Amino acid sequence: MKLTMKQKTYNFYMMVVTSLVLTAIGLVCLYGIGYYTVTTESLPKWLETPLYGQYIDSMNLYIYPFVVLLLVVLGLCIPKRIVPRQALLTSGAGILVLTIILALIINIEASLGFLLGISILIQTAVMVLTIIKWGGLTFEREGYFIQIGSTMLHLGFVIFVFDFVIMRTSGLHLPVFWVATILITIGTVLSFYPGEIGRIMKNVRTSP
Amino acid sequence: MTAREAVTTIGQPIITAIFLISLFLGIISIYHILSNDTRAYIFAKRLRNVDTLLLFLGFIIISWFHLRIYQTIELVYPAELSNYLAQTTGARITTMRFAVPLWIETEKLYFWTLCISIFLTISNVRYDFLKTRMTAIFSSSLNIMLAAFAMITYFTSNPFREPLPGVHSEITNWYQASNMGDPNMLYQFLIQMYFRLTYFYNSEYMWTHPPMLFIAYASLVVTFIGCVFMLFRREKIFDRISYSHAKVGYLLLTVGMLIGYPWAVVAWEGKSWWWDPKVNGSIMIWVLYSAYLHTRIYLKKRNMWRATAILGILCFLALVFTYLLTYIAPGIHAVTQ
Numbered sequence: 001m002k003l004t005m006k007q008k009t010y011n012f013y014m015m016v017v018t019s020l021v022l023t024a025i026g027l028v029c030l031y032g033i034g035y036y037t038v039t040t041e042s043l044p045k046w047l048e049t050p051l052y053g054q055y056i057d058s059m060n061l062y063i064y065p066f067v068v069l070l071l072v073v074l075g076l077c078i079p080k081r082i083v084p085r086q087a088l089l090t091s092g093a094g095i096l097v098l099t100i101i102l103a104l105i106i107n108i109e110a111s112l113g114f115l116l117g118i119s120i121l122i123q124t125a126v127m128v129l130t131i132i133k134w135g136g137l138t139f140e141r142e143g144y145f146i147q148i149g150s151t152m153l154h155l156g157f158v159i160f161v162f163d164f165v166i167m168r169t170s171g172l173h174l175p176v177f178w179v180a181t182i183l184i185t186i187g188t189v190l191s192f193y194p195g196e197i198g199r200i201m202k203n204v205r206t207s208p
Numbered sequence: 209m210t211a212r213e214a215v216t217t218i219g220q221p222i223i224t225a226i227f228l229i230s231l232f233l234g235i236i237s238i239y240h241i242l243s244n245d246t247r248a249y250i251f252a253k254r255l256r257n258v259d260t261l262l263l264f265l266g267f268i269i270i271s272w273f274h275l276r277i278y279q280t281i282e283l284v285y286p287a288e289l290s291n292y293l294a295q296t297t298g299a300r301i302t303t304m305r306f307a308v309p310l311w312i313e314t315e316k317l318y319f320w321t322l323c324i325s326i327f328l329t330i331s332n333v334r335y336d337f338l339k340t341r342m343t344a345i346f347s348s349s350l351n352i353m354l355a356a357f358a359m360i361t362y363f364t365s366n367p368f369r370e371p372l373p374g375v376h377s378e379i380t381n382w383y384q385a386s387n388m389g390d391p392n393m394l395y396q397f398l399i400q401m402y403f404r405l406t407y408f409y410n411s412e413y414m415w416t417h418p419p420m421l422f423i424a425y426a427s428l429v430v431t432f433i434g435c436v437f438m439l440f441r442r443e444k445i446f447d448r449i450s451y452s453h454a455k456v457g458y459l460l461l462t463v464g465m466l467i468g469y470p471w472a473v474v475a476w477e478g479k480s481w482w483w484d485p486k487v488n489g490s491i492m493i494w495v496l497y498s499a500y501l502h503t504r505i506y507l508k509k510r511n512m513w514r515a516t517a518i519l520g521i522l523c524f525l526a527l528v529f530t531y532l533l534t535y536i537a538p539g540i541h542a543v544t545q
Contacts, residue, residue, distance in 0.1 A: 012509060015502050019519075022499040026526070029492035033485040033537060040538040047480040059483045174470055181466045188462060192455040 149190025219368030435520030
């Protein structure tokens, strides 16, 4: 389906928010570099003290809100391809409120797990619908491989975050990590080189 | 030892020639930018090709040296030590060799420079830079960047002056421990070397993670110069070149970073590596390049051309900063570790 002007403006603002959130994560990392370096200079053995644990907790605490924001934006970006925008915004707001309530009642990890679980379901649905060429989907960019690539990349990213937030101590941590890595890698290749992949596939199909 | 001396004897003149040609390349390229003399452009192109060829030749010498290390040095594990390792690690080791990766210690920057020269050669085949004055200046700017990298390598990270100092001192220590006749000391050293060889020198990770990142870094050098030109000129070709190199860089950066993780989990088990400066820096450059690729989709929108260019420049500054973190910041990635 072709995008309307209104949808294009909406997509543009989503991209602006995404870029700002990504830059903010970059700034948190920059803060981490500064903190780690300065602390090592003043307390050379701090890694062997509870201070290091506190530093890890505080970095997670600073990063999580931006990860939540990124997931919410992704949640508003990707399913817009199947759900009307108004309904999406309403349900998005509802999910965000529920996430905050869960964070207050249980903990941040549980609320993030809830948000990530929903994201994985939505992204998987979008990926399957894209692969089977369901006509109701809308995309910013046209082309079968670029669209599959985009959905795979985003699904891989959500699984990756889920794996780190929820499954870090699980025995399945590394297998899930590899699933996310494969999705991200194939998704990136398909998104960046759809023309080349298309030509290869065509040659494979036409060769005797 | 003989191989090490041979590397210095053959490699030193080559890297000196690289330095001199790069210096000349830089001067000629600056002259071209100032004068718009096409002859200077063509001459610089020839110099760059010679530079690439010499860098490649130097890399062959480095590879030969690493192969000689692998062929000639073998650590022999006495039976009782072998049994001990089998009990504690599950691995039955009788002998071990050094499969030293081609991009460690002083070879890192050399490899990065070599990759830049290859990217520049490819982009000169793909694009006709003489088409307009600005694209010719762009090509000369890339030459200046290559010249700067080659000269920095010569002064700060010359792999031929004292080849692989870290590996060399480890091998020397092993010889000394063997000759001293103290089995406790030798055993301690061999156990230490088992972990060093398994998780560092001989690990698949060291053969994949660093080269992917260095090739990505080299590709992103071209993106950086393209973004600088985008700041001053609204010409589509600069975005096209920046984006095509950002795609290669981003893909390798992503995969390279990801495959480093499972290795870190095993090799650094129990160590404090999470949110270490290099990890922070790597995440920082990845999120910034992700932002660059997102903003680039809307180049035609008002102010987005400039915003994309600024972001592309910031990304590269973050990349250089992250590379330097290994040398200037503490943490598990620090060279002092």
